[in-house]
Amino acid sequence: MVETAQNLSDLELRRRRLRFRAWHRGTLEMDYVIGRFADAELAGMNEAEIRQFEALMEAPDPEVFSWVVGQEPVPVEYDTAVFRRLVEFHRSGKGLQSV
Numbered sequence: 001m002v003e004t005a006q007n008l009s010d011l012e013l014r015r016r017r018l019r020f021r022a023w024h025r026g027t028l029e030m031d032y033v034i035g036r037f038a039d040a041e042l043a044g045m046n047e048a049e050i051r052q053f054e055a056l057m058e059a060p061d062p063e064v065f066s067w068v069v070g071q072e073p074v075p076v077e078y079d080t081a082v083f084r085r086l087v088e089f090h091r092s093g094k095g096l097q098s099v
Contacts, residue, residue, distance in 0.1 A: 023038070
């Protein structure tokens with residue numbers, strides 16, 4: 001069966017768009033960091049978490065990378081529960097299990 005936009009909920013459409021964007025960031029490093037997190041976590045995110053992830057996706061790759069690896073402090077507007085989950089996911093090595 002072919003899925004159409006009418007068959008999918010708004011949240012599911014947003015999840016699919018975010019998953020695509022997460023794997024097409026512009027830098028290979030961020031594709032892996034954010035893409036793997038999206039693959040593992042997006043399906044379980046609620047509306048508020050999806051909004052947080054969407055906002056994070058708007059930040060430039062070099063800045064997000066520096067926050068994730070701890071080179072720069074995270075600005076208050078990006079220091080969300082979803083961002084902290086991303087950092088924990090990255091640091092735990094979970095994102096490397098699919099390599």
